[in-house]
Amino acid sequence: MEKRTLVIIGSGPAGFTAAIYAARANLKPLLFEGFFSGPAGGQLMTTTEVENYPGFPKGITGPDLMQAFREQALRFGTEILTEDVKEVDFSKRPFTIIGSKTQLQAESVIIATGATA
Numbered sequence: 001m002e003k004r005t006l007v008i009i010g011s012g013p014a015g016f017t018a019a020i021y022a023a024r025a026n027l028k029p030l031l032f033e034g035f036f037s038g039p040a041g042g043q044l045m046t047t048t049e050v051e052n053y054p055g056f057p058k059g060i061t062g063p064d065l066m067q068a069f070r071e072q073a074l075r076f077g078t079e080i081l082t083e084d085v086k087e088v089d090f091s092k093r094p095f096t097i098i099g100s101k102t103q104l105q106a107e108s109v110i111i112a113t114g115a116t117a
Helices: 013-024 042-046 062-075
Strands: 002-009 030-032 079-081 085-089 095-099 103-111
Touching: 002 013, 002 095, 013 030, 013 042, 013 062, 042 062, 062 079
Parallel strands: 002 030, 002 103, 030 079
Antiparallel strands: 085 095, 095 103
16 A cells, blocks of 8 residues: 555645645645545635735635645645545554545645535
């Protein structure tokens, strides 16, 4: 079974921010962005204008902001899987993550699944 240092579950701002930091620290994160759980990018994908995020004084659309997050995470080496996580076994290390197509183990798991609007 494939073993990873870090798996991130969730593709909203928290998931991609975790991925960017982890990738810059050479942890080679794997991010599950989901498939049936809704569009990657979380609630921001339905936000027409984000005016309170630093660095965008004129505002930015939610989808454009999430695309920038995704591009930055990929640039630093994040691997992204477009599938849902069905189960995580936290009973022993390494943790076992079972996706809709993939099963793997990870030393650390960040759950950043957010909320539904």
